[in-house]
Amino acid sequence: MTDAHDADAISPRAEIHSHALVEPGAQIAAGARIGPFCHIGPKAVIGPRVELMSHVVVQGVTEIGEDTLIHPFAVIGGIPQDLKFKGEETRLVIGARNRIREHVTMNAGTDGGGGVTRVGDDCLFMAGCHVAHDCQVGNHVVIVNNSALAGHCVIEDEVIVGGLSGVHQFVRIGRGAIIGAVTMVTNDVIPHGLVAAPRGALDGLNLVGLKRRGVARADITALRAAFQMLAQGEGAFQDRARRLGEETESEYVREIVTFVTGASDRSFLTPGGKAGGT
Template identity: 40%
Template sequence: MSTQIHPSAVVDPSAQLGKNVTVGPYAIIEADTVIGDGTTIDAFAQIKQYTTMGAENHIHSHALIGGDPQDIKFGGEKTTLVLGDRNIIREFTTIHRGTPEGRGETNIGSECMIMAYAHVAHDCHLSDNVILTNCVMLAGHVDLGVHAVVGGMCGVHQFCRIGDYAFIAGMTGVPNDVPPFCMAAGTRGSLRGLNSIGLRRSGMTSETIRAIKHAYMTIFRSGYTRSEALEVMKGEENKIKEVEYFLDFISNSERGCLNDVSKNSKHVD
């Protein structure tokens, strides 16, 4: 199948379209863009300047990809948006380019699903297999780890980090970092334990999940201060890479991590 461009679509002559690309009615693809092989751009979608995407992405109707950042300091500088392969971007989603003061680039990994009306602001980084449910709002400079899931109508504060396999329930406000493997929920979000279902589905061994749970209970439910709990965990022999990642994430958090809803518990596994 060759590239198909609907007669009503507007495609700048300088845009680089790969093989087997489909561009629907009234779609707009601006200059200085790269569209990978097998990608589908549905009716009325807009691909703005300085956007590059890999193969087999599907941009649904009325999505706006690569728009100017909503930053009052932005003066039209050349910054970029880069998407990987096989992403699904649903209707009315907006994804904005980076800023000169930030990374200069917004980056979306591969095999992500960003559902309708979601917003990904400037300088965000989404790793592979991320899911943003309907109406999720990511402020600028937010990082999401692999297989992170953010529920509908969540708002994430700028510069927050959300770790690998984290799960955030719908309508949660996220003002601080969410450690990997954890669940968060609540109007003003708090941790609610591990994302046990997600960890089992990932193929993680029972031994690894138990080790992560022990680390979680020590850090968040032992009654220790955060720094005391980290020292306790550092004193234990541990060679499980997932636990090391979990502890490093918390140790290196600049915004601080969400608290556990049962943070006053004295229980430690």
């Protein structure tokens, strides 16, 4: 149902099923399709050609980017699952061309976490996933069935999180890393790292992902050597990383160095399964 006064906010070229509820104030762009029994809140912004298949709930101050497809029973933009949340107005911003499957939940941000949960472009969130408050998710990320990102996580581009896995609050996962199924990740993961085992051990590099993306053999060789130095070199984990930065010419290795020496609220998963660094 819509009122006449908000007609300008809804494009005449949007398709809205007669059994959908669109509250006054919602903005729906041209080409969007709102299926039966969807509920769109008054502060939602639905971009061009977004499709909500059926029974999708969009709450709060939520923006959904163009060509995104959301499957039934997803709840998007709900309030944070955080006892410190007192009803302040915060946001969820979802980029373009995302695929959000059944029963996915994504929460808005909190004042203490910057006020916005953000999802990039071209991601796939499989059935039952959860993205908590203040997460920052990059582009081309895949979160497999029934996995959860806790509050304040940073998930960089091209990360894959395997099914039934959990990522602890404030953890960063670097670009191109892969998390195996049924894994609990409690510390930061270096770019292109491979994490497996129930309590998350850094077991190597995501070599399959690197090869699929066409990374040059010389860079893969450099990454292998860098991993060995991080695993077996002298000194603290971050000291080894700094030495790598002084010695390498590979941009991929420098990416790891920048990640390890950057600001973090967690320790790192290090080769051999122990957390290191601060």
